[in-house]
Amino acid sequence: MRLHRLTVTAFGPFAGTQVVDFDALASGGLFLLRGATGAGKSSVLDAVCYALYGAVPGLRPRTRLRSDHAGAGVRTEVRLELTLGGRRLEVTRSPEQPRAKKRGSGDTVDKARTLLREWTGGDADGGWRAASTSHQEVGAEIQQLLGMSREQFCQVVLLPQGEFARFLHAGAPDRAELLGRLFDTARFGAVEDWLTERRQRTEKDCQAVLGEVGASLERLRQAAGRAADAVDPLPPVTTPAAATDGAALGWAAQLRAQAREELTVAHCRQQAVEQRRELAEQRAREVEVLADRQARHRRAVRRSGELAQQDGQQREALDRLERAQRAEAVLPLLRLRYRAAQAQQRCEQQERFHRAALPAAHAGADAEELTAAERHWREQLGGLRTLLSAERRFLAIERDRAGLERERDDDEAVRAEAEAWLTDEWPGQRQRAGAGLEQARAAAGRADRLDEQVAEARRRADAAEQAGTLRAGLAQAGERGLRQREDAEAAREGWLDLRERRLDGMAAELAERLADGAPCPVCGSAEHPAPAPAGPGRVTREQEQRAEQRYREAARAAEQTGEELRRLERDAAALAAVAGEGTPGELREAVQRLEAEQQRDRRTAAEGLRAQEELDRLEREHERRTAVSGQAAELVAARTARLEALATEQRELAAELARGRAGAASVAARVAELEPLADGLAAAAAAVREAAAGAETLARAEREALAAAEREGFTDAEQAGRAALPDPETARLRAGVQQYRDDLAQANAELTDPQLTAAAALAAADPAADRAVLAAAEAELRSAYAAVQAAGARCAELDRLSAGLAAELRRLAPLAADHRTVSDLAFLAAGTGTANALRMSLETYVLAARLEQVAEAAGARLKVMSQGRYSLAHNDARSRGAGRSGLGLSVLDAWTGQSRDTSTLSGGESFFASLALALGLADVVTDEAGGMPLDTLFIDEGFGSLDEDTLEDVLDELDRLRARDRAVGIVSHVADLRGRIPTQLEVRKGRGGSTLHQHGAG
Structure with a gap:
């Protein structure tokens, strides 16, 4: 990967468009990225990362990418031109950002945009060709070509020295966190988690089945009842091994055998009791039959005597029935x-x-005369009913006339009220509302004209007050800057003095590093006959470095105070020009006068709004009153005409009704x-x-x-x-006669029955005693039957529970075997098992292998930077206590031949060790990403902790990176680097935003 050109617009601290020509910076191989604190050095690296991945390093939100200094019409955009995998690409990204609406007022939000273009050659058909505008497609394409995630890129290309210094001295957990992010070993941690989760799940499954086994054993014990006391007790089953050793099944078999013996005994007892019960039942039946026959014979004799006494009554009843039949x-x-x-x-x-x-005139009339009189009066009623509707109409007209007269009077009152308001009140009220409105409009115009005067006066007063505050701060800043310059000069003299004294004692310092048999770094001899002794007041390298650091800090503080003083002077002059003539108090009084006058006019203008509302209300009231007056006059005329028509109709109906009433009301x-x-x-x-x-x-x-x-x-x-007799009486007499005949026949039949006669000749039977014997036998039989049923149910329940227990044990066996296997693997992968001697987890094991590669690559660089003295080694020795091993680092000191802990390195040694570690890690991650060459690297701060010789060694190592056609950018505040590295990218900050300037670039 090689960067060619970066263009940023309205991004971070950059208000306008800034361009970085990486080809020109890389012409010397090594370039310096410098600038004041907060100027935006990191924003250059953020722009590179945002162009590639659509996000900036760390946790900063995307919504803060836009520059606060940029104008409202300038769109935030980052464009990066680079070469990846032999392809010349250009990536352009714009984040989501607000802008003013093209139509109307307010803001809208422009969505984020991404564009990927590829250079296809310089011929007629060549040039930049659009490849994609999709965020997802562009991100996937860039990551596939780079072979690195955003986190890996930020660690490998933008080398953060502070983090690698922490990594150098960190413990195993912190190292594991960084290596895990870079090498994506989360899948191995996921394997550990999966094994742990699998172990917990198999253990839970085993415990669930084991709980069911225990519940089944308890149910077997409860179902066996007393039979459980006759067998040996079963030890508690708490582990899968104890459940699957066969003891539980053997114990269940003993319970079943004991229960079947009890069932056989119950069957035998039931058979014996059934025989005794059958004999008792047969004897009880025979006694019951004899007692019944004796009782029947006694009842027959008694009934025959009773029927003989009812003979006369039956003959009388037969006679009554015969007479009633004829009367029917x-x-x-x-x-x-x-x-x-x-x-x-x-x-x-x-x-x-x-x-x-009836009236007296019709008292003796017959039917025909009464009918004729009825017909006469019916004809009279027919004529009168035709007049009923006329009479109802007459009464309705009377009611309508009364209502119309009331409504006519009301309408006349409404019309008179409206006419009075329109004539007397309307002109004066309208004139007063119009005058108030004109006065308010004039006050509103004066208040608007005062806006600019108030704003200008307020701006001048504020500027005068701020200028006074800045002038007070100028004096304090000047005194502070003078003291800081004096402190910096004193610190510089102290540092130079210590440096000269250390150079004077350098021979003794070198003599301390000599070892018998080891070559001298000056003359190369293995013999050291007269090493220089240390003199009084010797200055160590650490003392010199601390003095230099104090000087650098004091110089930076003085420089910053000077910049602040110049900024304050510029700001004070600008504010004084704005304030003009007059003191701050006079200017503030002028603001107050103008504001008071403006407030009075605005109050008057506010009253104008009420005057306008009153005028509008009066206009609406005038329209309403006019309409009301007209409508009332129309209604009065209409109702008067209606009253006259109703009066005429009522007079005509009155004459017709007088004839029909004939003197009635x-x-x-x-x-x-x-x-x-x-x-x-x-x-x-x-x-x-x-x-x-x-x-x-x-x-x-x-x-x-x-x-x-x-x-x-x-x-x-x-x-x-x-x-004649009533039907119930007839039925009663017939039923009585028939019942008498039936009873007489039955009594005669029973008296002549040979079985009853023979039973009457025997002694009286006693069935109660035999029933008691039968009841006792039946109770004993029920007890025996219940015992058989209970024993049979117990055997069936034990068989069912035993089958369930066997099934649960068969289900438990493979689960227990699976749990043992998964547990052994989980403890081995987690580093907590006895088989894992080093207590190294699977993810730690993979990270240890990666760390070993990193240590090997970093050790070679560290050896060169330290002039052959130091190298890094991976250490997988077992940690003490409960700690994990496998992620240890140690420093091999060639001068002493001993391994040292990384915490024993000095500040400068820690810097170039961490730099070597960062470069070595970059090489390993690059190989992991598929060998993609990284032709552009950035190294963050940390060079200020190096002495002059060590700085030269480090720059020599960086020159070796340049020799492999790499461009290395150093981000640093160290002033000495400005003279050593001629190619520079400077970031300058200002009130309107930061700007970029390239120096010494070809």
Whole structure:
């Protein structure tokens, strides 16, 4: 991968469009990315990462990619031109960002956009060709060509020194976290988790079946009852091994055998009790039969005597039945005569009633005369009913006239009120509302004209106050800058003094590093006859480095304070130009005067809104009152005409109704008088006719009843009626006679039965004693039967439970074997089993192999950087206590021949060790990604901790990277690097945003 050109617009701290020509920066192989703190050095690297992956390193949100300095019409965009896998590509990305709507007011959101183009050559058909505009497709294409995820890219191409320094001194968990991200060993951790989850699941399955086995054993014990006490107890079953050793099945077999023995004993007892019960039942039946025959014979003798005493009563009952049978032929005619007499009596009563209600003129009239009188009055009623509707109309007109007169009076009052308002109140109210509206409009215009004056006055007052504040800060910043420059000069003199004293004692420092038999780094001799001794006041390398660090920090602080002082001076001058003449107090008083005047005008303008509302209300009220007056006048005229028409119609109806009333209060009252008279005449005529017909019917019925009584042998109809009997009495007498005959026949039959006669000759039987013996035998039989049923149910239940236990044990066996296998693998993969001597998990084992590769690659670089003294080695020694092993690192010191812990390295040694580790890790990750060559690398801060000689060694190693056609960018604040690395990309920050400047690039 080689970067060619980066273009950023409105991205991060860059307000406009900035271009980075990586081809020009890479011409020297090594270039420096520098700038003040917060200028945007990291934003250049963020732009590269965003162009490739659509996201920036770390956890920063995508919504903060847009520059706060950019104008509203400038769209945030990043374009990166690079070579990947021999293909020249251009990636353009724009994040989601707001913009002003093209139509109307407000903002809308532009969606994120991505464009991938590929260079196809310089011929006529060549040029940039669009490859894709899909976020997903572009991301997949870039990641496939790079072979690295975003996390790997940020670690391999953008080498973060601080993180690798922590990695160098970190423990196994922290190293595992970084290596896991880079080499994607999560699948091995997933295997560990899967085995653990599988072990827990198989254990849960085994425990579930084992619980069922225990429950089955408990159910077997409960089902066996007393039989369980006759066999040896079963030890508790708490493990799969204890459940599958055969003891449980043997114990269940013993329970079944004991239960079957109890069932055989119960069967034998039941058979013996059944024989005794059959004998008792036979004897009880025989005694019951004898006792029944003796009782029947006694009842027959007693009944025969009772029937002999009822003979006379039975003959009398037979005679009554015979006379009642003859009277049956006369009864229908007697009933007809009775009903005819009842009807005649009712008709006579109706006739007397209706005649009493008639006028005296009709008291003695016959039926024909009464009918003629009824017809006359019916004709009179027909004529009167035709006048009833006219009478109702007359009354309705009376009500309508009263209502219309009230409505006409109301409409006249409404019209008069509306006319009074339109004439007296409307002109004055309209004139007052119009004057208030004109006054408010004038005040609103004055308030609008004062807006610009108030804003300008406020801006001048604010600028004057801020300028005063800045001038106070200028004095403090000047004093602070003077002190910091003096401190920096003193620190520089102290550092140079210590450096000179250390150079004077360098021979003694080198002599301390000499070892017998080891070559001298100066002359190469293995003999050291007179090493230089250390003098008094010796200065160590660490003291010199600390003094230099104090000087660098003091110089940076002084430089920053100077920049702040210059910025404050520029800001104060700009604010003073805005404020102009006048003190801050005078300017603030002018603002207050203008604001007070503007507030008065705005209050007056607000009252104008109420005046406009009042004027609109008066206009609407004028329209309403005018309409109301017109409508009321129309209604008054219409109702007056209607009243005149109703009065004429009412006079015509009054004359017609006077003729029909005939002196009554009304036509309806006259109808009410005549209707009862006509109805009474009709009812009286009908009653007279019905009374005559009833008398004829009664005479005919009496003649027929007398003739029928004489034919049946009775002297008159009344004698036949007395001989008749009611149906219930007849049925009772016949039932009594038949019952007497049946009882007499049954008594005679039983008295002559030979079995009953023979039983009566024997001694009296006692069935109660034999029934008691039978009841005792049946109770004993039920007990024996219940015992057999219980024993049989116990055997069946034990068979069922034993079969279930066997099935559960068969199901448990493969689960237990699977659990043992999975447990052994899970503990081995997790590093907690006894078979894993180093307590190294599967993921740690894979990471250890990767770390070994990284240590080998980094050791070669570290050896060159340290002039052959140090190299890195992977350490998989077993950790103490419960810690895991496999991710250890140690430093091999060639001068002492001993391995040292990485925590013993000094600051500078830790830097170039971590740099070697980062470069070695980059090589291994690159190989892991398929060998994709990384021609552009960035190395973050950390060079300030190196002395001059070590810095030269590190730069030499970086030159070796350049020799392999790599471009290496160093991100650093170290001032010495500016003179050593001529090719530079400088980031300058300002109030309007940061800018990029390239120096020394070809």
